[in-house]
Amino acid sequence: MEKFEKLTGIAAPMPLVNIDTDMIIPKQFLKTIKRSGLGVNLFDEMRYDDNGDEIPDFVLNMPQYREAEILVAGDNFGCGSSREHAPWALKDFGIRAIVSTSFADIFYNNCFKNGILPIVLPQEAVDVLMKDAEKGSNARMTIDLENQVVTSSDGETFSFEVDSFKKHCLLNGLDDIGLTMEKAAAIDSFEAQASQARPWV
């Protein structure tokens, strides 16, 4: 997995609440058996019209946001299905961090497995960063995971919380499965004990 340490980049504003996984990547693009290549279809139904042409006023189609690496979004980002295609599409487009007041649980977890940092901040902070993002490509935001701080283009700082284990994995680009495999002995002994206690499972 790609590491996430520090990022300075363009942030795209998406002030909509409840941006769901069907918006992020509609189901017709779930029929792939690969993880890559979904970036062109990110936000497909908001981004392209029925002829497949770009809708000019959709934020990621605007010249100043085409290279965005950060999204600033409304409440409850990523609600809906468990499809990991959502973070895959975001990542493939180039998004490395998302700022919102809240995220749906499964989506939040899925981000960390794919080198994307979801950042939860209070409404006031998101409001400031949304305004900052609206300034376009000259306004670059900085996200520092080690120190858990977002810095706006004006130098205003906001600290955020992140689970220490998730942070550790993201900073070091660690693969969960490898880490868990190191605990195989604990799983073995749990399994032995559980098959005694609940043999019907």
Added chain:
Amino acid sequence: MSPKTLYDKIWDAHVAHEADDGTCLLYIDRHLVHEVTSPQAFEGLRMAGRSVRAPDKTIAVPDHNVPTTPGREDPKNMTEDSAIQVAALDKNAKDFGIHYYPVSDVRQGIVHIVGPEQGWTLPGMTVVCGDSHTATHGAFGALAHGIGTSEVEHVLATQTLIQKKSKNMKVEITGKLRPGVTAKDITLSVIGKTGTAGGTGYVIEYCGEAIRDLSMEGRMTVCNMAIEGGARAGLIAPDEKTFEYVKGRPHAPKGAQWEAALNWWKTLFSDEDAHWDKVITIKGEDIAPVVTWGTSPEDVLPITAEVPAPESFEGGKVGAAKRSIEYMGLTPGQKLSDIEIDTVFIGSCTNGRIEDLRAAAEILKGKKIAVKRAMVVPGSGLVRAQAEEEGLADIFKEAGFEWRLAGCSMCLAMNPDQLAPGERCAATSNRNFEGRQGRGGRTHLMSPAMAAAAAITGKLTDVREMM
């Protein structure tokens, strides 16, 4: 011992390892797999030279993009990319030696209907699937939640999941439901009250007399939509109804093991003084038959209400409501019961079980549909067979419904069953997101009885007027 909630008890029984910071390895008893979210996980295993740790606890079934029309065993009758996904699942199930129900098997169906039906889902278990509606299995008092594909791979390889414990939320539905009010109305009303993020960070336990009174089918409907409320999982404590439902199913314990299991299952309830981080109480008698008007499952109102004005909301919801109403082609102040419907879809893991088909057939008996098209997609081949035996299929067909084979179908429209742009659908599924049932399609969520009523009148209809 300090008092525990049901969630605490199941959690404690499954912690295989706990790190100093509280990050746990939770042991997984059942892993359900379908064709859409698993190919990349199996590919990951192959690339790392890993095997499936517990193939015996892993069950696969294709459901999301299989057609629901005859001849679907032939890949030529699927789109190429769907056929590739189904073929990948066929191969992965075989290569890794996991239990499998192919489309040609009468037991095939929506993964969340097949699990309980075959007795794979049992009280006190941990159940995961690369699908958010895994919450359904919580109806058995099993801790069940959806996971992403990386986690699917993690569970395949290690039979565990890295988790931190959620908070405990109690949703109590007191007293009795009024006539015409169903499990779907309960679960939609709860989301209407808490919002789609109201459950974020929590595991919900549903309790109270109205929940106890529900059948297992109804309880599955309630837990199914815990995810729409943002919760990690929904739970209902097992009781005699649960045990009765489970007993004798193909993979349920038998003989002495049944007795041992029953002894443990009977301890699975929240202790009297258990701590709750959040409590919500709703009176059963206050719940009306509801429908959704917008594009979020929280956009719920009684059928007797009107389309709301966006200004009646607060904050970011004002803009969202405006966008929803425009997308849905509605006008604030319009009566919900005046909204005309093109299509009716009865099915999905929320309402594709036998009881749901009975409820819809009850309303449809001897009537004809007044909509352009209507379809019933049973949740599994066995539900379909039973409905045929009970004569329900004939009622549907005579009314003008299409009688389909089992699958997810128009719930998410990954197969050919899709809405056209602007087409308006009364659906018994669980999501009314923009484009969910087809690009530009407009979805109103409701109970099977309400969907049947809409089919007859061609409008959103208060089912109580037909009873």
